[in-house]
Amino acid sequence: MKYLLIALTALSFSACKEDVVQDTAALPLTAEAVGHYCQMELLEHGGPKAQAHLAGLPGAPLFFSQVRDVVAYTRMPEQSHDVLAIWVNDMGAAGATWDAPGARNWITAEDAIYVVGGRAIGGMGAPEIVPFARQVDATEFAKANGGAVMRLAEIPDSAVLAPVTLDGDATDDDFNNRLRALSRTSGG
Incomplete structure (x- = not known):
């Protein structure tokens, strides 16, 4: 009987526990927002921005x-x-520009329509994937700036994971040549 009472007490406590659903609503873009990778203030860089809400980190999106x-x-x-x-x-x-993409005009990444592979360069100097809520806006942007219109699942890995050579970067051949020269001078 003692064990039954303990089990019933434990069951009643667990029944009182509420499952809390994490709020994943978009937060406004503010001066305090910094980029996850670069740790630089987002408002100092042009182009569209993003935020990701992670499980277990409520109220603190990346x-x-x-x-x-x-x-x-x-x-x-x-x-x-x-x-x-x-x-x-x-x-x-309305009001979104490359220099000021907006503080509250967020759309879900899954619902967005993207222009991929065009001439648009993002805030960190790499080719950008430009999101739109409406197909007509994405098509118009692609006509003016090049690129293909697609959904998130259609974006190829090569558009986001491939290395990017920025203006002023040494080419791979130049880097390898300099590395070989250093190896020769250091006795390696």
């Missing part, structure tokens, strides 16, 4: 300086938390 970066983040296997929601700036929203 912000990204470029939409390309959040897509890459979701495709890398070493992430420690489940991604619950991703929000991206709607670059077709």
Whole structure:
């Protein structure tokens, strides 16, 4: 009887426990928001931004300086938390410009329509994946800037995970040549 009473007490306590659902609503872009990878203030860089809400980290989404970066983040296997929601700036929203993409014009990454592979360069200097809420806005942007219109699942890994050579970067051949020269001068 004693064990039955203990079991019933434990069961009644567990029945009182509420499952709390984590709030994954988009947070406004503010001066305090910094990029997950670069740790730089997002408002100092042009182009669309993103935020990812992770399981177990309520109210503290990861912000990204470029939409390309959040897509890459979701495709890398070493992430420690489940991604619950991703929000991206709607670059077709009223008032959204490249220099000021908007503080509250978030759309879900899954609902967005993207322009991939065009001439748009994001806030960190890499080719950008540009999100829109409306197909017509994405199509118009692609006509003006190049690129293909697609959904999130259609974006190829090569558009987000491939190395990017930025203006002023040494080419791979130049880097390898300098490394070989250093090896020769150091006796290696």
